[in-house]
Amino acid sequence: MRLIEDFDKRNYEDCTKLFHRKAVRAIIIKENKLALIKSDRFGEYKFPGGGKEDHESDIDTLIRETKEESGLKIILDSVKPYGMMKEKRKSVFDLESIFQMESYYYLCDAEDDISETNQDLYELEYGYKLHFIPIDEAIANNEKALIHQEQATWIERELCVLKDIKNNLF
Numbered sequence: 001m002r003l004i005e006d007f008d009k010r011n012y013e014d015c016t017k018l019f020h021r022k023a024v025r026a027i028i029i030k031e032n033k034l035a036l037i038k039s040d041r042f043g044e045y046k047f048p049g050g051g052k053e054d055h056e057s058d059i060d061t062l063i064r065e066t067k068e069e070s071g072l073k074i075i076l077d078s079v080k081p082y083g084m085m086k087e088k089r090k091s092v093f094d095l096e097s098i099f100q101m102e103s104y105y106y107l108c109d110a111e112d113d114i115s116e117t118n119q120d121l122y123e124l125e126y127g128y129k130l131h132f133i134p135i136d137e138a139i140a141n142n143e144k145a146l147i148h149q150e151q152a153t154w155i156e157r158e159l160c161v162l163k164d165i166k167n168n169l170f
Contacts, residue, residue: 001081001082001083001084001104002081002082002083002084003083003084003085003086004083004084004085004105004160004161004164005085005086005157005160005164006085006086006088007085007086007087007088007089007156007157007160008086008087008088008089009088009089009090010088011089011090012088012089012090012098014096015090015091015095015096015097015098016096016097017094017096017097017098018097018098018100019091019094019097019098019099019100020100020101021051021052021099021100021101021102022051022052022101022102022103022104023049023050023051023052023061023065023101023102023103023104024049024050024052024058024061024062024065024103024104024105024106025046025047025048025049025050025062025065025103025104025105025106025161026047026048026049026062026065026066026070026072026074026105026106026108026110027047027082027105027106027107027108027161027165028048028066028072028108028109028110029107029169030109030110030132031132032134032170033132033133033134033135034047034132034133034134034135034138034162034165035048035070035072035110035130035131035132036048036130036131036132036133036138037069037070037128037129037130037131038128038129038131038133039126039127039128039152040126040127040128040129041125041126041127041152042126042145042148042151042152042155043141043144043145043148044141044142044145044148044152044154044155044158045131045133045138045141045142045158045162046154046155046158047105047158047161048065048066048069048070048072048130049061049062049065049066049069049103049105050065050068050069051065058104058106059076059079059106062074062079062106062108063076066110067115067117067118068117068118068119068120069117069119069123069128069130070114070117070130071114071115071116071117071130072110072111072114072130073110073111073113073115074108074109074110075108075109075110075111078107078108078109079106079107079108080106080107080108081104081105081106081107082105082106082107082165083105083161083164084102084103084104084105085102085103085105085157085160085161086100086101086102087099087100087101087102087103087153087157088100088101089153092150092151092153103157105161107169114130117130135162135165135166135170136166138162139159139162139163139166142155142158142159142162143159146159
């Protein structure tokens with residue numbers, strides 16, 4: 001899969017542990033708008049998706065996480081690889097650990113019906129809700145939300161992917 005960006009903060013020289021995570025995220029475009037999840041807490045937009053479990057394939061994770069976060073059901077035959085992001089930095093949860101993550105993004109379509117979500121506790125606390133939004137509005141919004149990057153470390157990643165999508169798909 002094509003590497004979109006490799007964010008290496010190089011701020012982990014004193015870390016003694018490694019936490020590695022793989023995630024899968026959906027790029028869903030309907031009527032020239034992106035299906036994104038927006039939080040009430042930081043006001044940022046992110047792509048539906050999340051952590052891959054040991055027994056899951058990327059596609060299984062994509063289907064499960066997209067439905068849990070957004071209520072959207074992925075149309076299996078529409079799924080196509082788009083690109084991946086790498087991140088490496090000191091963990092914000094365990095200051096002795098390096099946080100290393102690969103996020104795999106897939107272009108896909110979803111059924112029109114939106115079902116109930118099954119969000120994690122933190123997603124409920126952050127007030128994540130599905131929005132269909134023009135890409136320029138999402139980019140402008142996340143550029144403003146970067147002020148929360150220390151707490152919401154994913155904003156920079158999602159902004160980078162939004163800009164890549166604008167350059168390659170819109």
